[in-house]
Amino acid sequence: xxxxxxxxxxxxxxxxxxxxxxxxxxxxxxxxxxxxxxxxxxxxxxxxxxxxxxxxxxxxxxxxxxxxxxxxxxxxxxxxxxxxxxxxxxxxxxxxxxxxxxxxxxxxxxxxxxxxxxxxxxxxxxxxxxxxxxxxxxxxxxxxxxxxxxxxxxxxxxxxxxxxxxxxxxxxxxxxxxxxxxxxxxxxxxxxxxxxxxxxxxxxxxxxxxxxxxxxxxxxxxx
Amino acid sequence: xxxxxxxxxxxxxxxxxxxxxxxxxxxxxxxxxxxxxxxxxxxxxxxxxxxxxxxxxxxxxxxxxxxxxxxxxxxxxxxxxxxxxxxxxxxxxxxxxxxxxxxxxxxxxxxxxxxxxxxxxxxxxxxxxxxxxxxxxxxxxxxxxxxxxxxxxxxxxxxxxxxxxxxxxxxxxxxxxxxxxxxxxxxxxxxxxxxxxxxxxxxxxxxxxxxxxxxxxxxxxxx
DNA sequence: ACCTGAACACCGTTCAAGT
DNA sequence: ACCTGAACACCGTTCAAGT
Numbered sequence: 332x333x334x335x336x337x338x339x340x341x342x343x344x345x346x347x348x349x350x351x352x353x354x355x356x357x358x359x360x361x362x363x364x365x366x367x368x369x370x371x372x373x374x375x376x377x378x379x380x381x382x383x384x385x386x387x388x389x390x391x392x393x394x395x396x397x398x399x400x401x402x403x404x405x406x407x408x409x410x411x412x413x414x415x416x417x418x419x420x421x422x423x424x425x426x427x428x429x430x431x432x433x434x435x436x437x438x439x440x441x442x443x444x445x446x447x448x449x450x451x452x453x454x455x456x457x458x459x460x461x462x463x464x465x466x467x468x469x470x471x472x473x474x475x476x477x478x479x480x481x482x483x484x485x486x487x488x489x490x491x492x493x494x495x496x497x498x499x500x501x502x503x504x505x506x507x508x509x510x511x512x513x514x515x516x517x518x519x520x521x522x523x524x525x526x527x528x529x530x531x532x533x534x535x536x537x538x539x540x541x542x543x544x545x546x547x548x549x550x551x552x553x554x
Numbered sequence: 555x556x557x558x559x560x561x562x563x564x565x566x567x568x569x570x571x572x573x574x575x576x577x578x579x580x581x582x583x584x585x586x587x588x589x590x591x592x593x594x595x596x597x598x599x600x601x602x603x604x605x606x607x608x609x610x611x612x613x614x615x616x617x618x619x620x621x622x623x624x625x626x627x628x629x630x631x632x633x634x635x636x637x638x639x640x641x642x643x644x645x646x647x648x649x650x651x652x653x654x655x656x657x658x659x660x661x662x663x664x665x666x667x668x669x670x671x672x673x674x675x676x677x678x679x680x681x682x683x684x685x686x687x688x689x690x691x692x693x694x695x696x697x698x699x700x701x702x703x704x705x706x707x708x709x710x711x712x713x714x715x716x717x718x719x720x721x722x723x724x725x726x727x728x729x730x731x732x733x734x735x736x737x738x739x740x741x742x743x744x745x746x747x748x749x750x751x752x753x754x755x756x757x758x759x760x761x762x763x764x765x766x767x768x769x770x771x772x773x774x775x776x777x
Numbered sequence: 778a779c780c781t782g783a784a785c786a787c788c789g790t791t792c793a794a795g796t
Numbered sequence: 797a798c799c800t801g802a803a804c805a806c807c808g809t810t811c812a813a814g815t
Binding site for chain 1: 665678686697749758764766769
């Protein structure tokens with residue numbers, strides 16, 4: 332092959348960049364799951380040899396952190412600027428939850444990769460600002476922030492990893508558990524089973540948010 | 555080597571069992587992290603060939619699920635039987651949190667492996683029973699349970715994966731962030747930084763619990 | 778400057794052969 | 797019934813060689 336032909340080849344396909352690698356990695360995670368992401372598969376997907384990736388990214392961990400960054404940038408923040416405590420934070424948390432639900436296979440990434448780039452810290456800054464404005468001390472602002480974010484992530488985790496997430500198998504699941512479990516030892520579980528399975532997770536999330544904000548406001552009034 | 559010598563060998567070391575495999579796997583995870591657990595390393599640790607494991611366990615996923623089961627059994631439940639809403643559930647959640655904090659490297663396992671054995675469902679049954687007894691409808695009992703467990707897991711995740719978990723590096727961290735981040739764009743973050751780093755996570759957890767139970771009781775009174 | 782093939786030290790798992 | 801070595805199809809990453 333002549334040098335000219337190779338030049339043409341290179342111009343035909345997009346040049347490899349960090350951004351393109353991260354975008355492709357996220358796609359792969361969304362489609363096939365986090366376990367299925369390998370440097371070799373990622374390279375193949377980009378039509379490139381596995382080793383080319385290492386010209387743009389130091390290692391696989393950097394890819395995973397980069398994907399996490401991309402996800403955190405997806406959070407819509409405009410709706411929470413300058414609003415009051417409940418309205419502003421609820422908007423931010425709903426947007427955060429939406430991103431998490433849009434990328435369920437990447438949840439573990441968000442849980443385990445603390446990112447400290449300015450983009451990633453922006454939501455935290457806004458959240459703390461809202462809490463401070465509402466009257467919380469710096470200590471309690473941090474605690475309230477942790478509570479809200481912890482609750483949101485935990486709740487999504489519950490929804491996403493629910494053993495009975497597939498609605499088409501609900502009936503099977505109920506039947507199976509009735510066989511496996513001694514009903515008389517788990518009366519409340521069985522009473523709540525259908526709801527737990529068919530549950531409206533959005534409504535459940537709002538239920539929790541309401542309770543938490545009621546509690547936070549009570550704390551504020553008491554201090 | 556004679557047949558007799560091999561017999562002696564076998565009698566010298568404990569016989570391989572599922573229980574022994576799971577216990578060893580948990581140890582390995584606690585010591586070296588989840589990433590470091592491989593079937594081959596696990597086998598080596600047990601002084602056995604990698605393939606022997608497959609006589610007691612179908613595959614690696616089964617090992618991970620088994621370890622999760624073991625962890626869930628560690629939750630102390632006696633203290634929450636028959637107690638009132640706040641006292642009982644707080645006791646259970648603190649015990650759950652203790653187990654999670656004792657095995658930080660296994661947190662992802664608990665988050666992603668829904669276990670449906672009777673042992674694993676016992677805590678849920680007790681939690682739901684307490685909530686129903688306090689007056690919640692089946693729907694709201696499930697929602698409150700999700701909220702509490704989601705909060706607890708999320709909070710521990712925050713604590714465990716905090717980028718600044720190593721207290722010896724707190725000062726470095728502050729200095730580094732001051733360099734990297736434009737202070738004027740993150741005033742609240744910097745104001746809260748020291749607390750976020752040195753924060754008393756136990757106190758923060760209790761702060762959130764208090765707020766949540768205040769909110770739950772308000773819900774109960776309103777309905 | 779960017780890409781690549783060959784190589785190294787690992788994986789999980791299967792299978793046929795041992796006791 | 798339990799254990800094992802060899803083998804297969806994968807990994808992440810390094811390095812020297814290409815353009």
